[in-house]
Amino acid sequence: MKRPEFYVSISPHVHSGNSVQKMMFQTLMALVPVVFAGWFFFGLTALKIIFISMITAVVAEFLWEKIMGLPLRIGDGSSLLTGLLLGLVLSTECPWWMPVLGACVAVIIGKELFGGLGNNPFSSVLVGWTFLQVSYRDLMSSFVVPEPQFLLESSEYLVDPPLVVLKEEMDMIADVPWMDFLLGNVPGEIGTISVIAVILGGAYLLFRRIITWHIPVSFILSAWIIGLIFWLTDPEAYANPVYHIISGWVLLGAFFIATERGTAPVTVPGMILYGIGCGALTIIIRTWGGYMEGVPFAILLMNALTPLLDRIRPRAVGRVKKIA
C-alpha cells in the first residue's frame, strides 16, 4: 500500500505496537514447551496430529473467507492457535481424520459462523473438541502409555489416564510418583499431562502480559478448594484435590483455553467469578458427572455466562451518587 504523504488523524498519535498477530504469536510461543513435552512423551505421532490440526484450521478459515467473500484475516494467526490447541487436547490414538474434522468444526462452527475472532461466544477449541468427544467417544478415550524419548523410563504402572483412575481406582493414584505427574509421564492427551510445561507456558503469558493472573489463579484455587471440601468429607471416596489439578486439563484449561479472547469476561470481578465458576464446575462434573475431563464442559458453561459476568462493571471514576 502506498502511503499518502500527509496524514491527519484523531489522537492518540502513537501506538504501543501491540497487535493481534503479536498476541497470537506470543501465545504460540508459550505453547512451545507443551508441544515439546508432547513430542518427548508420545513421539512423532503427537507432532503429526498437531501439524494436521494446525494446517486444517488455517485452510478451513481461508476457504471459508474466500467462499463467503470476507476480508482475509488468516494473517492474524488465531486459526493457527486454535489448531494447535485442538491438537494438544487430542490423544495420540486418534486417526488422522479426527484432527481434520475437529479443526474444521472448531474454526467454522466455533468461530467463523459467529463473525470471526472475538465474536465467538464459546471457546472455538472446545467446540471442536466437544464435537469429537460426543461423536467418537471410544476413539477419544483410548490412550497410550507414554514412551519418553530419553532419560526417563516409561510409566508401566498406569495404563489408564489418571483422570480415569481418579474416578475408578482411587487408591492406585497414590502409588504414582509425584515427579511423573509433574513431568507428564502418564497416559493422557498430548498437551494436558505435563504440569511443568504448561506452567512454563502460562508463566510466559503472564510475564508478557497477554493474560492477567485473575482467571488462572481463581480457576486453580477454586478447583482446589472445592476438591478439598469433597476430600475432607470423605477421603476414601474422593480424591486429594491436588491430584485433580495435576492430573491433566486443569492447568492447560486455566492458562490457555479459559482465557481465549472474547469468550472470557474482561472486568476483574467478572474474571474472578468466571475462574471460580470454571474451577467449581470442573470438580462437580468430575465427581458426579460422566465426563472425566470436566474442564471443557466447565469452561463452555462459563463461556455462556460471560455476557452476564461482563455486566459487573467497575465504578467509573467520577460517578458519584450525590452531586454536591
Next chain:
Amino acid sequence: MKRIKGICNELAEKSDLYPTYKRLPLPKKVILPLGSFRREMAPLVKAGDKVIAGQRIGEDIEGVIPPVCASVSGKVLEVRPCLGFSGQEILSVVIESDGETNTKSVDENLQRELEDRDIIQLIFDAGIKETDQFYWPLPLRIAKPGLTSVIPSYQPFKTEPIDFLIINGMDRQPGVSVRRNALINREKDLLESIPVLQKVSNAGKIILTVYKDHPVPLDFEQKLKDLGVTILRCPSRYPIALEPLLVKFVTGRDIPLPMGNSRAVGTAVIDAITALRIVEAVKEGRISTETTVQVSAFSLGVNVHVTVAEGILLEELVEQLFPSLENLSKAVIGGSFLGYAQQNFKVPVTQEADVIVLQNADELSLYSNQPCINCGFCVRYCPMMLMPNELSKNCEYNRFDVAEKNDLFSCIECGICSYVCPARRPMVHLFRFGKQEILASKEES
C-alpha cells in the same frame, strides 16, 4: 492516595533527547482566538486599529472568562472566524506586527499593598490561558469563598472552601518536559507564587506534584517546605497529570463527572506554568504575551523549547525552526496522546498548546477498521474505570443511549485504549463521535 491505572511514561516515550532552548524573533502576523469554541467573546478592536502588546482586544460580556490581550504591537488586519488548532472556527483577531517591542505600561499602583480583590482582578485581567480544560476559568477556581463575587454575575460555590490547592508540576503526557523545565529553571518565581496563591485561595494545604523520577533540587524542596507546601511524588504513569485523576490520586475524592467541577470536592488544580504566569501578573503587572512550546521532531533529532509570541502561525514557527523540512507526515499540536493533528498550517499556536510533535512516515501510527476482538486490554488499562470495548461498539453501531448510560461522558479522551488496542481501533474517534451525536440530539429536543 489511590491507585491509578495507566501506562508507564517510559514505555511511551519514544526518545529521551535532552531539550534545547531557543527564542524566536517577533512573528510577522499573529492570530489570537477570542475565547474557545465553547464560549466566544466580543472583540474590542476593529480592522485598521493600532494596538500595542498587552492591550485588551476582546472580552467576555458576562465577565466569566478572562479577556484576551494582544501579544504583539501592530495593526489589526481583520476580525474574522479562524481555524483554531483544535479544529473549530473561533472568532479571532489577526494582527500584523510592526516589529516594535513596546508593551503596555506597568500599572503604577502595583507598588502598594494588594488586597485579595486586587490580586484576583489582576489575575483575571492577565488573560491567562491554560493547557488543561477546566470547568471554571482560573480566577474562579482559585478564589476563596466570598472572593468570587469580584467576577460579576457569576458567584458559584461562594461557601465552598478550598481544602487542597494542587500545583501540578507534572507534564500531561509522555515525552513532554515543559512544566518540569519551568520548575527547574524558574524555581524562584514559583516560590513567589506560593504566598500569593495562599492569600487568594486560603487553601488548607498546598501540594506540589512532581513525577517520582524527575527529582527536584534539595534546597528548592526545603524552601517549599518552609512555605508550607507539601511535595508529592507521583508514579510516572501517563494520565495521572489530568485533573480528575490527579485529584483522585492526591485527595482520594472523585470529581463528579461529567460536570468535572473540582470545587465541588474542595479542590483546585492549577499547573506550574499558570502559577508562574500568576506571579508575573501579580508581582510585575506584566501581561504574558509569550508562550513556550516544546517542538519535538524525533526523526530529525530535534527537541527544542521555543519561546514565541502567542498566536504565531504554525507555518511560520515550523519555517523558522526547520528552514528545509521534508518528509513531514503529521503535525500535531498538543502532544502525541492528547493533541490535534493539523491539516492547515495557518493555525495559531496559543498558550493552550504545550507541545508540537512533528512526525515523519516511519513514526506514524495507523488506525484500522478491524472489529473489536474483545481482548479486554482497554478495560485493563482505562484509568477512568470505564469499559472502552463496549462503549466503542455502542458508539460504532449508533447505540448512543446505552453508551451514555455507561458513562461515556466520563471519558477524558486520554487515548490509552487506542494506544494498547491490538486491533488498532480508533477508540477516541468513536467516543468523540458518540458524544457529539448525543449532544446534538439533546439540542434538538
